[in-house]
Amino acid sequence: MRLKDKTAVITGGGNGIGRETALTFAREGSNVVVADFDPEAGKVTVNSIRESGGKAAFQQVDVSDQANVETLMKTVHDTFGSLDILVNNAGITDDGMLAKLGRDSWQRVIDVNLSGVFYCTQAAAAYMIEQGSGKIISASSISGVYGNIGQTNYAATKAGVIGMTKTWAKELGRKGINVNAIAPGFVETGMVEKVPEKVIAQMVEKVPLKRLGKPSDIAKAYLYLASSDADYVNGTILHVDGGIVV
Ligand code: CAA
Ligand code: NAI
Numbered sequence: 001m002r003l004k005d006k007t008a009v010i011t012g013g014g015n016g017i018g019r020e021t022a023l024t025f026a027r028e029g030s031n032v033v034v035a036d037f038d039p040e041a042g043k044v045t046v047n048s049i050r051e052s053g054g055k056a057a058f059q060q061v062d063v064s065d066q067a068n069v070e071t072l073m074k075t076v077h078d079t080f081g082s083l084d085i086l087v088n089n090a091g092i093t094d095d096g097m098l099a100k101l102g103r104d105s106w107q108r109v110i111d112v113n114l115s116g117v118f119y120c121t122q123a124a125a126a127y128m129i130e131q132g133s134g135k136i137i138s139a140s141s142i143s144g145v146y147g148n149i150g151q152t153n154y155a156a157t158k159a160g161v162i163g164m165t166k167t168w169a170k171e172l173g174r175k176g177i178n179v180n181a182i183a184p185g186f187v188e189t190g191m192v193e194k195v196p197e198k199v200i201a202q203m204v205e206k207v208p209l210k211r212l213g214k215p216s217d218i219a220k221a222y223l224y225l226a227s228s229d230a231d232y233v234n235g236t237i238l239h240v241d242g243g244i245v246v
Pocket of ligand 2: 012
């Protein structure tokens with residue numbers, strides 16, 4: 001088991017990539033805290049883990065609420081006695097072409113995808129610094145690396161995640177904490193269901209592997225970065241996108 005007796009917080013663990021990651025980490029022996037806005041979805045993930053003999057707990061959180069996030073990390077630390085892995089996976093889209101992108105769409109996406117990652121990392125890192133160890137992995141995106149039509153707000157946040165990851169790799173590396181990010185291509189989850197068919201077809205055509213990503217493709221990459229196999233990997237943005245820009 002690659003994460004035996006570790007404690008991992010997975011934000012957005014109720015659906016899509018986060019759910020698959022929670023199941024994967026639990027199979028590898030981790031205590032998994034599914035931290036999600038949506039209690040129904042979060043509990044489905046936790047029940048699936050428990051039914052297969054794994055250890056999991058649900059904590060409702062809105063990552064864009066700093067006080068809420070601080071309570072989450074304290075509860076995890078007090079309950080499990082450690083906080084070893086943080087996966088900053090929760091994220092939203094609210095797409096629109098530049099000319100039509102409203103201020104509320106801009107702000108909400110910034111609040112969740114950018115401020116949420118900052119709040120979670122700041123709160124979790126305090127415990128990891130005390131421990132002298134930890135792994136922090138955040139979800140960037142192909143949109144943050146290359147831009148994407150209709151995603152001014154989202155691309156700004158996912159590029160911001162890259163800047164924060166590299167900064168934290170430098171600040172926290174010397175405290176024994178590895179900080180990395182994953183930049184997935186288009187992955188088959190609820191998030192992509194809203195994208196017009198035409199755009200999906202274009203994306204699949206551009207990918208040398210000729211398919212969308214699966215949540216398990218990303219969960220396995222998160223697992224690698226969370227495990228001791230990646231002890232000398234720090235400040236990396238791991239592209240898991242089927243080679244879309246090769
Ligand atoms: N490539 C080329 N052209 C595109 C395009 C694309 N990806 N997206 C839109 N266009 C074109 C349209 O064909 C259209 O062209 P014409 O004016 O010549 O007809 C023009 O741009 C305007 O598009 P819409 O008519 O669709 O405009 P709209 O205002 O109704 O909708 C939109 C705009 C909401 C951005 C919609 O186009 C859309 O949803 N696009 C997809 C955005 C996208 O890719 N989101 C990814 C979500 S998944 C995710 O974010 C995960 C991740 O990390 C990758
Ligand atoms: P999803 O929409 O399937 O799941 C997102 C989860 O985050 C949901 O359970 C939702 O309840 C939770 N969430 C949303 N707002 C929250 C908040 N404020 N606080 C706590 N939880 C919240 O999304 P998906 O596709 O699994 O995406 C996961 C991450 O991967 C996101 O950060 C996304 O931006 C990123 N990503 C996704 C890609 C894709 O194609 N699906 C591609 C590249 C990156």
